Amino acid sequence: MLRTIFFSALLLASAAVAAELPRVAVAADGRGFVLADSRQPFHPLGFNYGNRGRLIEDFWTNDWAAVARDFREMKKLGANVTRVHLQFGKFMDSPAKPNATALAQLGKLVALANEAGIYLDLTGLASYRPADVPAWYDALDDAGRWSTQAAFWEAIAKQCATNPAVFCFDLMNEPISPAGPRKPGEWRSGKLLGEYDFVQYIALASAGRKREEIAQQWIRALTRAIRKHDNRTLITAGLLPWVPKWGHLSGFIPEAVAPELDFVSVHIYPEKGKVPEALDGLKRFCVGKPVVIEETFNLACGPEEELQFLRASRPMACGWLGHYDGITAEEYDALKAAGKLTIPQALWRAWLDVFRQFAPEAAASALAPPPPPP
Numbered sequence: 001m002l003r004t005i006f007f008s009a010l011l012l013a014s015a016a017v018a019a020e021l022p023r024v025a026v027a028a029d030g031r032g033f034v035l036a037d038s039r040q041p042f043h044p045l046g047f048n049y050g051n052r053g054r055l056i057e058d059f060w061t062n063d064w065a066a067v068a069r070d071f072r073e074m075k076k077l078g079a080n081v082t083r084v085h086l087q088f089g090k091f092m093d094s095p096a097k098p099n100a101t102a103l104a105q106l107g108k109l110v111a112l113a114n115e116a117g118i119y120l121d122l123t124g125l126a127s128y129r130p131a132d133v134p135a136w137y138d139a140l141d142d143a144g145r146w147s148t149q150a151a152f153w154e155a156i157a158k159q160c161a162t163n164p165a166v167f168c169f170d171l172m173n174e175p176i177s178p179a180g181p182r183k184p185g186e187w188r189s190g191k192l193l194g195e196y197d198f199v200q201y202i203a204l205a206s207a208g209r210k211r212e213e214i215a216q217q218w219i220r221a222l223t224r225a226i227r228k229h230d231n232r233t234l235i236t237a238g239l240l241p242w243v244p245k246w247g248h249l250s251g252f253i254p255e256a257v258a259p260e261l262d263f264v265s266v267h268i269y270p271e272k273g274k275v276p277e278a279l280d281g282l283k284r285f286c287v288g289k290p291v292v293i294e295e296t297f298n299l300a301c302g303p304e305e306e307l308q309f310l311r312a313s314r315p316m317a318c319g320w321l322g323h324y325d326g327i328t329a330e331e332y333d334a335l336k337a338a339g340k341l342t343i344p345q346a347l348w349r350a351w352l353d354v355f356r357q358f359a360p361e362a363a364a365s366a367l368a369p370p371p372p373p374p
Contacts, residue, residue, distance in 0.1 A: 021114050023164035023232065026262055032290050032318040033263075036164075044167065044292055044319030045362045046079030046118065047355075051326030053194070055128065057090045060105055067109070070326050071116040077352070078359035081167050083121035083294065083321050084109065088152060089132045091124075095140070095148040098155035106156070110163050119167035121294070121321070123238060124156060125149055126173060127188060128196040138185045142203045145187070146218065150225035157230040168234040170265060170294070171222050174199045175237060177211040177251030199240075211251030219260040234262040238294050241268045242281040254287045267295035270309040272302065278309055282316050292319035303350040310358045314365045322355055323348075 023036040024044075033042040051059060051066055060067050074082055091102045106122075113120045127133045140148065153169070160166045176189075182204040189199035202218045209217075223235055237257070240250040248254070258264050266285045270278040285291050293313060298306035310320060325348060332349035335341040341349070 021117065021119060021165045024119065024167050024234065025232075026234065026290060030288060030290070042080075043362050043365050044081040044119070044121075044321065045359060046081040046083070046321050047074055047324035048083040048085070048295060048321055049074070049324055050085075053325065055087060055126075056084055056109075057087050057102070060109070064108075066326065068112060068116075070324065071112055071118055073328055074324055075116050075118055077324075077355060078363075079118055079324075081119045081121055081319070081321060082113070082324075083123055083170070085123045085126045085128065085173060086156070087126045087128065087132060088124070088137065088149075089127065089134050091155065092134070092137070092148060092152055095136065095144065096151050098151070103155060103159045106159055110160055110165050114163070114165040119165055121168050121170055122156065122160070122166055123170035123173050124152060125171065125200070127200060128198055130188065130192075130197055138187055142205060145203075146221050150221055153222050154225040154228055157226040157228070157233070160230065160233070162230050162232050166233050168236050168262070169226055169230075171219065171235065171237045172200060172202070173238045174240050174267065175202045175215070175218075175250065175252065176200065176240070177215045177218075178203050178206055179211060179251065181205055212253040212256035215252045215257050216260055219257060223260065236261050236263050236265045236292070236294075239264070239266045239285070241266055241278075242284045244277065248284075254285045258287045258289045261289065263290040263292060265292045265294035268293055268309075269295070269297055269299045269301075270305055271300045272305065275301070275305050275309045275312065279312055279316075282313055286316050290319070291317045292321070293317050294319075294321050295323075296320065297323050298347060298351055298354060303354045306351070307354050307357060310354070311361065314361070318365065320358070320362055322351055329353075 022038065024033050024042050025036040027034045033044065034040060035042050049056065049070065051070060071082065091099050093099050110120065137148065176199060178201055182201060186204065187201050188197045191197065203214050206214060219237065226235060237252065239252050242248050254264060264285050266282065268278050268282060327348065329349060329352045332341060332345055335345060
């Protein structure tokens with residue numbers, strides 16, 4: 001009897017190990033990704049995750065079934081990576097004290113990702129809903145802000161403990177290095193999309209430094225915090241795009257920050273009639289590191305042009321993430337049949353068709369020689 005129990009436990013443990021996702025690493029040529037054990041090419045493909053306009057912390061405690069259901073659906077659609085945005089205010093109780101409950105829930109999410117066969121792009125330091133941002137956080141000066149941000153990332157890295165289901169740590173969504181002095185507490189853009197503000201400044205004062213120099217110092221500070229506990233998980237930052245009018249508006253100049261990152265992530269939403277412009281902007285992020293289009297969507301163009309952009313990006317990018325909001329194609333179709341499909345919902349439904357068409361092509365992508373500098 002004891003022997004039976006022992007071997008049953010051994011088999012269960014072996015099955016758990018066998019089911020673990022292989023770690024993703026940068027390829028030897030520095031331009032793409034591979035699975036570390038087999039060296040097979042890996043192309044990140046998937047979604048930025050939310051559920052009916054909600055942030056994950058809004059529902060992952062009381063409605064875990066929705067999270068599990070959405071991960072299964074994203075996998076069914078062909079995703080192998082899901083980007084999850086972690087809200088700073090939910091993970092830090094004070095400048096130096098992480099929230100144990102949130103960290104435990106993150107551990108549960110990592111386990112779900114491994115079970116579902118979907119890697120996680122964990123994007124941190126999010127302060128999207130201004131009402132959820134602690135007053136003490138916005139009151140900090142530059143040094144204090146960086147210190148508590150480092151504490152956040154050290155806690156996240158320790159919790160994930162080099163779990164291979166974590167594809168990468170994205171330091172922040174759309175960070176901006178200041179071009180000049182900003183008012184105390186003026187850390188966010190102040191421009192809301194719905195109830196959310198997706199853009200943050202990494203400092204309020206330049207102190208005589210160039211914008212790209214501030215960005216380099218900030219990346220190094222947070223990377224040191226992560227590497228205290230995790231020496232392998234890839235690190236990136238979700239960068240704003242290059243645009244003709246402003247260039248690299250964020251101050252995160254690719255040539256300057258790419259050496260500090262394992263790969264470059266950029267957010268590009270093509271505009272109607274301007275797919276060539278979007279591709280030109282993408283080219284400016286090809287600076288010797290793998291490039292992932294971490295956000296894209298048919299928000300400012302039709303689905304045909306979005307698909308055109310994705311296909312034309314393949315010689316430069318090696319990964320693509322769109323958006324998923326917890327509503328299936330079948331649910332959208334039912335709304336349409338009932339005459340209740342809104343314009344925003346129609347955009348979401350069109351995106352799912354774009355993703356389904358592009359997914360097989362992305363899986364077979366092969367990078368062309370690096371494009372010449374613009």
